[in-house]
Amino acid sequence: MARFAMVIDTRQCVGCMDCVVACKTENGVPEGFNRDWIVQDVNGIYPTLHMEIRSERCNHCDNPPCVYCCPTGASHVHDLGGVVLVHHEKCIGCKACLAACPYDARFVHPEGYADKCTFCIHRVEKGLQPSCVAVCPTYCMYFGDLDDPLSEVSLLLTSRKYHLLLPETGTQPHIYYLT
Amino acid sequence: MLELTTTRHNPMIDPTLHVWGWEIPVYLFLGGMVAGIMIISGYFLFSGRHRASTQCSCFQVPLVGIALLTLGMLALFLDLEHKPFTWRLYTTFEIKSPMSWGAWILVLVYPALAAVAALRIPESWRIAFKGRLARLVLFSERIRGSAAATKTIGIVNMLLGGLLGIYTGVLLSALGARPLWSSSILWLLFVVSGLSSAAAFAHMIARDPYERVLLAKADNGFLIFELFVFALFFIGLASTSEAHLRAAQLLLGGAFAPAFWVFVIGLGIIIPLIVQLMAVNGKIPHTPMAPILVMGGGLALRFVIVSAGQFSHWMNAHGLPLPF
Ligand code: SF4
Ligand code: SF4
Numbered sequence: 001m002a003r004f005a006m007v008i009d010t011r012q013c014v015g016c017m018d019c020v021v022a023c024k025t026e027n028g029v030p031e032g033f034n035r036d037w038i039v040q041d042v043n044g045i046y047p048t049l050h051m052e053i054r055s056e057r058c059n060h061c062d063n064p065p066c067v068y069c070c071p072t073g074a075s076h077v078h079d080l081g082g083v084v085l086v087h088h089e090k091c092i093g094c095k096a097c098l099a100a101c102p103y104d105a106r107f108v109h110p111e112g113y114a115d116k117c118t119f120c121i122h123r124v125e126k127g128l129q130p131s132c133v134a135v136c137p138t139y140c141m142y143f144g145d146l147d148d149p150l151s152e153v154s155l156l157l158t159s160r161k162y163h164l165l166l167p168e169t170g171t172q173p174h175i176y177y178l179t
Numbered sequence: 180m181l182e183l184t185t186t187r188h189n190p191m192i193d194p195t196l197h198v199w200g201w202e203i204p205v206y207l208f209l210g211g212m213v214a215g216i217m218i219i220s221g222y223f224l225f226s227g228r229h230r231a232s233t234q235c236s237c238f239q240v241p242l243v244g245i246a247l248l249t250l251g252m253l254a255l256f257l258d259l260e261h262k263p264f265t266w267r268l269y270t271t272f273e274i275k276s277p278m279s280w281g282a283w284i285l286v287l288v289y290p291a292l293a294a295v296a297a298l299r300i301p302e303s304w305r306i307a308f309k310g311r312l313a314r315l316v317l318f319s320e321r322i323r324g325s326a327a328a329t330k331t332i333g334i335v336n337m338l339l340g341g342l343l344g345i346y347t348g349v350l351l352s353a354l355g356a357r358p359l360w361s362s363s364i365l366w367l368l369f370v371v372s373g374l375s376s377a378a379a380f381a382h383m384i385a386r387d388p389y390e391r392v393l394l395a396k397a398d399n400g401f402l403i404f405e406l407f408v409f410a411l412f413f414i415g416l417a418s419t420s421e422a423h424l425r426a427a428q429l430l431l432g433g434a435f436a437p438a439f440w441v442f443v444i445g446l447g448i449i450i451p452l453i454v455q456l457m458a459v460n461g462k463i464p465h466t467p468m469a470p471i472l473v474m475g476g477g478l479a480l481r482f483v484i485v486s487a488g489q490f491s492h493w494m495n496a497h498g499l500p501l502p503f
Contacts, residue, residue, distance in 0.1 A: 071273055093262070
């Protein structure tokens with residue numbers, strides 16, 4: 001069983017937003033909506049400031065509240081790699097999953113169903129990288145299988161420090177930010 | 180200093196979550212009130228109180244309950260973004276999803292309410308249908324004559340009413356991403372508020388003077404208990420985490436405080452409580468004003484909790500100034 005994850009090196013990301021544009025192009029994300037986005041997180045007291053630039057998206061959580069709350073089973077965990085997906089034709093647009101996601105990673109597609117990042121599963125199934133990873137000009141994003149101890153993502157997580165987003169919510173997110 | 184900027188501006192999500200407008204608070208209020216109606220009329224049947232008066236409100240309120248629940252479900256339907264697929268709710272039962280539980284509970288609630296309503300066919304219906312309801316009238320009289328049958332219908336209504344009321348609270352409290360909702364007693368708050376709105380409504384339409392006083396006294400009890408549950412709700416939030424404390428502050432002194440203190444606590448609980456206490460002590464006559472205020476307070480509670488809950492967040496992710 002594979003367990004897909006993304007590792008993003010915040011020391012290399014320059015916030016160019018290529019990943020955002022690639023996602024929108026690859027997935028036909030409607031105008032005004034984002035499946036991924038850039039956050040500039042500035043902490044500290046001037047002049048001792050620390051800035052982190054992050055490319056954020058659905059965390060494809062191991063403990064996904066968006067899946068648990070879905071009344072129709074539209075939100076589900078895909079067999080391949082534990083990716084969290086939405087069956088469009090099962091979704092009633094109740095928006096419970098939007099409220100359940102602490103990362104606000106979902107939105108309602110203009111056609112009425114809940115939408116979000118899919119880890120580009122249609123590409124991954126063909127052996128390709130998610131489009132955001134494929135286009136990153138600084139090569140700061142890595143995608144792979146955490147269940148494989150020799151995968152690039154597993155090795156990075158054993159050798160580098162990282163943090164997760166809102167681990168206190170108990171979602172067990174699968175996007176790791178190298179610091 | 181903490182400064183966050185984001186390029187994301189998704190509709191309904193940014194700058195703060197606002198996926199649910201008026202429909203969900205209305206649905207939760209009507210669902211809670213119908214739950215209260217089922218518990219109260221179920222109790223009247225179970226305790227045999229319906230035998231003491233031919234005008235027992237337990238026979239009238241379920242009919243109103245059916246109408247209110249239908250309105251509530253209409254509001255819920257209006258809120259759905261993918262309406263042609265609504266039937267998908269009934270092709271599965273998702274055990275972890277409170278909304279799925281609710282969908283199936285609602286299916287059971289209708290026949291339970293109809294069973295109570297059918298125990299006494301309204302006189303006006305008998306006249307309007309000119310004897311065509313004779314069989315139904317005979318059947319309902321036979322059931323009404325059986326203590327075991329009325330008790331069973333009463334118990335079923337109390338149970339289903341309890342489940343429906345609990346569900347309206349758990350629906351929100353299961354969404355732990357919103358700190359204001361992630362309280363283990365939100366369900367109790369909604370059940371008590373639903374009971375109080377139902378008692379207020381039955382009090383308003385009760386024809387039997389003894390029953391009117393009884394319902395007013397019950398409502399006073401529910402209102403006092405609701406204040407107590409509010410205190411527990413806030414203590415619980417304040418002692419959980421920084422995010423939960425900030426969520427509680429939204430109601431106590433933040434952006435939602437005026438609506439909370441004026442409409443939910445002041446006009447919805449304190450003033451009707453004083454008026455009803457005076458009424459049951461014979462100082463003033465019973466007036467529909469107090470029940471109307473109680474029901475308005477119940478509706479305001481759902482609006483405040485749904486809106487403030489969507490505003491509450493684990494992190495101030497969008498650089499917004501906190502509203503207090
Ligand atoms: S990030 Fe949000 S939408 Fe994605 S799996 Fe986790 S809870 Fe669900
Ligand atoms: S909006 Fe769709 S995917 Fe989300 S919880 Fe409702 S039915 Fe499930």
